[in-house]
Amino acid sequence: MIRLEELTKVFETPSGPVVAADKVSMEVPTGEICVLLGPSGCGKTTVLKMVNRLVSPTSGKIFIDGKDTSTLNDVELRRSIGYVIQQIGLFPNMTIEENICVVPRLLGWEKAKARARAAELLDLVGLDAKLYLNRYPKELSGGQQQRVGVIRALAADPPVMLMDEPFGAIDPINREVIQDEFLKMQSEIKKTIMFVSHDIDEAVKMGDKVAIFRAGKIEQYDSPDKVLAHPANAFIADFVGADRTLKRLRLVTVEAVSDPAWPAVSRHASIRDALMAMRERKADVAIMLDADQRPTGYLSEEMAEGASGVARDVARPLPATVPARADLRAVVSEMFAHDVMWLTCVDDNGRFAGVVTQAVVTAVLGETYRRQGMAAQ
Amino acid sequence: MSMSAGTATPVGAPRRGWVLPVAMLALGLLIGLSGIVGQIALYWDDIVYLSQEHVVLVASSGGAAILVGVPVGILLSRPSMQRVAETVMQIFNIGTTIPTLAVLALSMTLLGIGFAPAFFGLFVASLLPIVRNTYAGLLAVPGHYKEAAHGMGMTPVQILTRVELPNALYVIFSGIRTALAINVGTTPLAFLIGGGGLGALIFTGIDLMDTGMLLAGAIPTAALAVLVDFLMGQAQLRLIPRGVNPLR
Ligand SMILES: Nc1ncnc2c1ncn2[C@@H]1O[C@H](COP(=O)(O)OP(=O)(O)O)[C@@H](O)[C@H]1O
Numbered sequence: 106m107i108r109l110e111e112l113t114k115v116f117e118t119p120s121g122p123v124v125a126a127d128k129v130s131m132e133v134p135t136g137e138i139c140v141l142l143g144p145s146g147c148g149k150t151t152v153l154k155m156v157n158r159l160v161s162p163t164s165g166k167i168f169i170d171g172k173d174t175s176t177l178n179d180v181e182l183r184r185s186i187g188y189v190i191q192q193i194g195l196f197p198n199m200t201i202e203e204n205i206c207v208v209p210r211l212l213g214w215e216k217a218k219a220r221a222r223a224a225e226l227l228d229l230v231g232l233d234a235k236l237y238l239n240r241y242p243k244e245l246s247g248g249q250q251q252r253v254g255v256i257r258a259l260a261a262d263p264p265v266m267l268m269d270e271p272f273g274a275i276d277p278i279n280r281e282v283i284q285d286e287f288l289k290m291q292s293e294i295k296k297t298i299m300f301v302s303h304d305i306d307e308a309v310k311m312g313d314k315v316a317i318f319r320a321g322k323i324e325q326y327d328s329p330d331k332v333l334a335h336p337a338n339a340f341i342a343d344f345v346g347a348d349r350t351l352k353r354l355r356l357v358t359v360e361a362v363s364d365p366a367w368p369a370v371s372r373h374a375s376i377r378d379a380l381m382a383m384r385e386r387k388a389d390v391a392i393m394l395d396a397d398q399r400p401t402g403y404l405s406e407e408m409a410e411g412a413s414g415v416a417r418d419v420a421r422p423l424p425a426t427v428p429a430r431a432d433l434r435a436v437v438s439e440m441f442a443h444d445v446m447w448l449t450c451v452d453d454n455g456r457f458a459g460v461v462t463q464a465v466v467t468a469v470l471g472e473t474y475r476r477q478g479m480a481a482q
Numbered sequence: 483m484s485m486s487a488g489t490a491t492p493v494g495a496p497r498r499g500w501v502l503p504v505a506m507l508a509l510g511l512l513i514g515l516s517g518i519v520g521q522i523a524l525y526w527d528d529i530v531y532l533s534q535e536h537v538v539l540v541a542s543s544g545g546a547a548i549l550v551g552v553p554v555g556i557l558l559s560r561p562s563m564q565r566v567a568e569t570v571m572q573i574f575n576i577g578t579t580i581p582t583l584a585v586l587a588l589s590m591t592l593l594g595i596g597f598a599p600a601f602f603g604l605f606v607a608s609l610l611p612i613v614r615n616t617y618a619g620l621l622a623v624p625g626h627y628k629e630a631a632h633g634m635g636m637t638p639v640q641i642l643t644r645v646e647l648p649n650a651l652y653v654i655f656s657g658i659r660t661a662l663a664i665n666v667g668t669t670p671l672a673f674l675i676g677g678g679g680l681g682a683l684i685f686t687g688i689d690l691m692d693t694g695m696l697l698a699g700a701i702p703t704a705a706l707a708v709l710v711d712f713l714m715g716q717a718q719l720r721l722i723p724r725g726v727n728p729l730r
């Protein structure tokens with residue numbers, strides 16, 4: 106856990122003092138990612154650098170796992186904290202192996218052990234160790250360098266990581282990929298992470314919590330959904346953008362809102378049975394599944410009404426399906442693209458996993474508002 | 483070379499490549515054909531003796547310039563020296579514009595004649611490019627390398643030796659290469675202030691209009707220049723890590 110207490114930094118500059126951080130107090134729980142978010146120059150980097158003492162605080166305290174960091178040796182403290190910067194900062198004179206092994210070697214690890222660790226980490230981000238250990242940074246693509254920058258910070262397995270716009274220099278498409286990779290990794294390694302970003306989309310995606318800064322002060326420290334649903338003031342509402350409600354769509358997965366008990370029938374089920382199932386659930390369509398439980402078509406009440414025979418005879422092909430792991434943004438996008446009010450969800454194996462409706466999506470977006478409203482009463 | 487930092491501009495290494503060796507070969511053939519080899523051979527003992535003097539002068543003054551210049555350049559590049567460094571580099575830059583013959587003359591007025599003033603003059607003339615390139619090369623190392631190193635828990639000495647110096651090495655080597663070229667080119671003048679060396683044959687040869695004597699001094703001098711530059715080129719190619727070596 107990282108705890109900041111009334112952390113303040115005043116830079117003395119020729120044009121007068123600059124307050125870069127103003128009584129910042131916050132807590133990052135163990136194993137969570139906290140994103141420091143805000144416009145350029147609001148003090149995010151300064152706060153981050155006070156944690157590993159690249160900048161010494163004017164006043165205030167920092168505790169890591171309960172220990173006051175000002176009582177620790179600066180160099181040892183830094184070796185125990187992973188640090189990733191936007192420019193990546195891989196040393197061009199060192200091979201990838203040497204780069205990854207910097208901190209382990211500083212800590213006195215055996216060369217063989219450090220090398221094995223480097224290989225293991227390269228594997229973790231999908232880079233073939235045999236191919237890359239002996240390369241130089243300039244022989245890697247930007248995205249590969251960024252991955253190495255991240256695993257270099259993880260090399261000595263530090264419990265705490267500081268990341269200053271780590272994916273800022275990568276093109277948008279690769280950035281999404283690396284963000285996803287990193288989140289997947291984090292779900293296993295569970296580091297306590299402070300992550301600086303100026304991009305609201307990145308913040309709500311990466312953060313368990315988001316701290317929004319303005320002129321050295323924290324304006325709001327909340328979960329991404331809270332920040333989007335209930336901006337604490339006009340500045341934050343403006344910063345997160347007019348489309349903040351749409352942004353919340355990304356925070357919810359299809360799985361979380363789809364109805365797995367939606368009526369589904371086999372191809373050989375009688376139309377009568379299909380109609381009964383629909384009426385029972387007050388649903389106006391039923392999904393038709395093949396023998397492997399894969400959705401292959403649908404029947405609506407209208408189509409079934411008055412018809413006889415089996416489902417297969419009247420069913421129509423499905424307009425589209427969505428993976429259960431997708432977020433609601435993908436759902437809305439598909440709904441608009443196909444002009445439909447509902448979509449079938451499938452699991453990783455393509456099997457039926459439920460149905461998500463537009464009504465449900467709207468309800469989810471309204472939910473936190475309503476919850477908030479009830480609490481206020 | 484477009485790298486520059488404040489008033490300090492590193493000097494590029496001369497790249498003569500193959501032109502000089504071929505020219506020398508042609509010259510050698512010409513001389514051989516004109517039957518002058520015999521005349522030069524008359525001075526064999528002098529050539530051997532004076533060459534030794536010459537090489538000692540080059541090696542000692544050049545070596546001393548490296549041993550002093552690199553640490554001074556490092557010292558000046560430290561952030562705490564920032565203010566002083568700018569002034570010092572300005573003085574050094576003015577110093578570079580003084581012709582090397584004048585440097586030797588000034589050295590003589592200071593130290594008299596003999597080995598000492600020759601050594602000192604050559605040392606000073608070679609010092610400037612080394613200090614200048616070491617300083618500029620270190621300042622040109624991008625700040626984010628230093629920041630990353632610092633943030634990962636390297637000590638200032640570790641940052642210098644593992645990150646800054648390796649990344650400045652190419653520029654530092656270029657400075658040394660230039661310095662040695664200046665040194666080798668100036669050493670024949672050492673004779674004028676009693677420093678000995680192959681200049682003795684060259685200048686006496688000029689005075690006596692003795693072509694054999696003149697060439698007996700000039701050819702080894704030229705050969706030494708080519709050799710030193712070749713060795714420096716090889717060192718630059720081989721000693722600098724592949725990741726930061728534009729030659730590889
Ligand atoms: N070393 C420094 N000296 C003087 N002022 C600084 C220094 N570092 C940062 N600042 C100032 O502090 C403020 C916050 O900077 P920074 O923390 O880098 O912001 P951010 O990372 O949010 O863009 C800015 O006004 C910046 O100019």
Ligand SMILES: [Mg+2]
Nearest residue numbers: 149150151301
């Ligand atoms: Mg910043």
